[in-house]
Amino acid sequence: MSNIPVKILDDIADAIHERDNIYIASHIQPDGDNIGSILAMGLALLELNKNVFVLKSDIIPSDYLFLPGIEIIKEYKEITDLDLFIILDCSDIDRLGINKNLINKANFVINIDHHVTNTNFGGLNFVDSKAAATGELVFRIIEKLNIKFTKEIATNLYTAISTDTGSFKYESVTDKTHEIIAKLLRCGIDHSYINNKLYHSRSLERTNLLIESFLTLNTLADNKAAIVKVTQKMLNRTKTKMEDTEGIISFVRDIDSVEVACLLKEIDDKETKVSLRSKSYIDVAKICEPFNGGGHIRAAGCTIYEDIGTSEKLISNILTEVFR
Numbered sequence: 001m002s003n004i005p006v007k008i009l010d011d012i013a014d015a016i017h018e019r020d021n022i023y024i025a026s027h028i029q030p031d032g033d034n035i036g037s038i039l040a041m042g043l044a045l046l047e048l049n050k051n052v053f054v055l056k057s058d059i060i061p062s063d064y065l066f067l068p069g070i071e072i073i074k075e076y077k078e079i080t081d082l083d084l085f086i087i088l089d090c091s092d093i094d095r096l097g098i099n100k101n102l103i104n105k106a107n108f109v110i111n112i113d114h115h116v117t118n119t120n121f122g123g124l125n126f127v128d129s130k131a132a133a134t135g136e137l138v139f140r141i142i143e144k145l146n147i148k149f150t151k152e153i154a155t156n157l158y159t160a161i162s163t164d165t166g167s168f169k170y171e172s173v174t175d176k177t178h179e180i181i182a183k184l185l186r187c188g189i190d191h192s193y194i195n196n197k198l199y200h201s202r203s204l205e206r207t208n209l210l211i212e213s214f215l216t217l218n219t220l221a222d223n224k225a226a227i228v229k230v231t232q233k234m235l236n237r238t239k240t241k242m243e244d245t246e247g248i249i250s251f252v253r254d255i256d257s258v259e260v261a262c263l264l265k266e267i268d269d270k271e272t273k274v275s276l277r278s279k280s281y282i283d284v285a286k287i288c289e290p291f292n293g294g295g296h297i298r299a300a301g302c303t304i305y306e307d308i309g310t311s312e313k314l315i316s317n318i319l320t321e322v323f324r
């Protein structure tokens with residue numbers, strides 16, 4: 001996290017104080033930073049007695065259903081007085097999914113994010129690519145607004161930061177990250193319970209999917225790159241859903257020789273989702289660029305509109321080139 005100019009925090013605080021009907025949303029295919037950040041922000045603004053609407057843009061993975069306040073994430077049929085739209089952890093408008101059109105209805109938009117690829121689409125843009133998680137930026141805003149960090153808010157922020165840093169292991173983690181976490185621990189959160197919920201709760205079905213996917217493990221470039229696949233057939237056999245692939249890719253990256261891990265997900269016979277992770281020196285966001293994807297240096301993704309076999313060949317060729 002870089003040193004944050006005081007002005008942006010003041011401007012955001014002013015914008016929030018001036019407005020009453022506040023909508024909050026994040027990207028499709030939600031992860032822990034997304035859900036933890038919108039919940040923390042939503043719960044904090046409720047403390048200010050604002051009319052707060054936390055918008056659902058996609059299915060919430062079951063891992064996060066334990067989060068306090070999860071019931072405030074809802075779909076709203078009719079949205080009229082949109083004084084302020086706060087968008088969190090979302091690099092561009094398209095990633096808002098069904099909530100994308102609300103951008104035009106909103107009187108004012110605040111964009112808070114840490115993706116390098118953020119398009120600065122807001123009236124106010126608080127974009128810090130050095131932040132390890134959007135949760136760190138939400139922490140700063142809640143602190144600026146002088147809102148008490150309740151146990152519920154702190155649990156959501158801990159989840160946001162922990163999940164986006166691989167449990168504080170990634171190089172994006174700074175001394176400031178740990179200072180924030182220390183403050184959250186002082187709010188009385190049960191971090192052992194949170195960690196059990198987040199990282200030690202894999203169902204047997206999901207474990208079977210992990211095993212099946214690893215049977216497809218393919219390495220290239222002197223084992224510096226590794227690819228695993230998940231097909232619709234595997235999901236059927238193991239009685240799982242595509243969101244149950246969450247976490248598989250980190251097992252691929254854990255292989256000692258691997259710098260780039262790749263997970264290919266068969267959406268249908270003309271669509272493959274690609275997730276990429278790197279360990280220490282390859283910029284995987286760059287690899288996704290030709291396919292209109294993006295993300296972070298160490299975690300990125302894209303969609304290839306080909307069958308999974310063809311997609312594997314395309315990605316394999318690029319990875320071979322990258323390590324040549």
Ligand SMILES: [Mn+2]
Binds near residue numbers: 034114164
């Ligand atoms: Mn994030």
